[in-house]
Amino acid sequence: GQQVMQIPQYQHVQEGEDFTTYCNSSTTLSNIQWYKQRPGGHPVFLIQLVKSGEVKKQKRLTFQFGEAKKNSSLHITATQTTDVGTYFCARETSGSRLTFGEGTQLTVNP
Amino acid sequence: GAVVSQHPSRVICKSGTSVKIECRSLDFQATTMFWYRQFPKQSLMLMATSNEGSKATYEQGVEKDKFLINHASLTLSTLTVTSAHPEDSSFYICSAKREYEQYFGPGTRLTVT
Numbered sequence A: 001g002q003q004v005m006q007i008p009q010y011q012h013v014q015e016g017e018d019f020t021t022y023c024n025s026s027t028t029l030s031n032i033q034w035y036k037q038r039p040g041g042h043p044v045f046l047i048q049l050v051k052s053g054e055v056k057k058q059k060r061l062t063f064q065f066g067e068a069k070k071n072s073s074l075h076i077t078a079t080q081t082t083d084v085g086t087y088f089c090a091r092e093t094s095g096s097r098l099t100f101g102e103g104t105q106l107t108v109n110p
Numbered sequence B: 001g002a003v004v005s006q007h008p009s010r011v012i013c014k015s016g017t018s019v020k021i022e023c024r025s026l027d028f029q030a031t032t033m034f035w036y037r038q039f040p041k042q043s044l045m046l047m048a049t050s051n052e053g054s055k056a057t058y059e060q061g062v063e064k065d066k067f068l069i070n071h072a073s074l075t076l077s078t079l080t081v082t083s084a085h086p087e088d089s090s091f092y093i094c095s096a097k098r099e100y101e102q103y104f105g106p107g108t109r110l111t112v113t
Helices: none
Strands: A005-007 A010-014 A019-024 A032-037 A043-049 A055-058 A061-065 A071-076 A085-093 A097-100 A104-109 B004-007 B010-013 B019-025 B032-038 B044-051 B067-073 B076-081 B090-098 B101-104 B108-112
Touching (some): A010 A019, A043 A055, A043 A061, A043 B101, A097 B044, B004 B090, B010 B019, B019 B090, B044 B067, B076 B090
Parallel strands (some): A010 A104, B010 B108
Antiparallel strands (some): A005 A019, A019 A071, A032 A085, A055 A061, A061 A071, A085 A097, A085 A104, B019 B076, B032 B044, B032 B090, B067 B076, B090 B101
8 A cells, every 4th residue: 555664673783884774665656755763852854755766865874766666775874873763764645645664763882 | 944843842631631732833834734643662653634724634544523633824733632541642743844845843742641
């Protein structure tokens, strides 16, 4: 249906290691959005991907949208303790409604 | 950047009472706002779309008579949890869209005792 599957659910890394979270849909996505939610906080918009095969970078973060527009990934290079939080992908449907993935909770050991 | 506020940030109420949560867009007008609910360690679930000047649109499985939404102005939407029960305890978050980006409020943590 309209769900987006996100893996892994949890990821524990040592500071300096890389981190990747994946988002998959059984249907073609018009776009995919990524959000970060710090512990106790609210989701903060990171980026929106629209084009097939699109790759966007924000400093140590790299976002990809699959060629078939059914999957997406977020990769963080050389994690820092400030990267701690839960990362959500979300698909946008009619009326700008968002369906969120289950999220990947990232913890970084200093 | 755009800011969305929510009030109150935390509320504790007794079972059977009603609680009103306000969501305001502080520096832009929002004809549409969204209400989400998030249980601990879970994702956000869209409850309803709040439309300025018209009825809200509820997602499947969300009781419209229990979760009353009013969008009386371009900067304010309210969610009232009526006859609250302990299972309604959750984190309620609103959002408003400006251009292509959704801005989320800081959330309201509701505890029903």
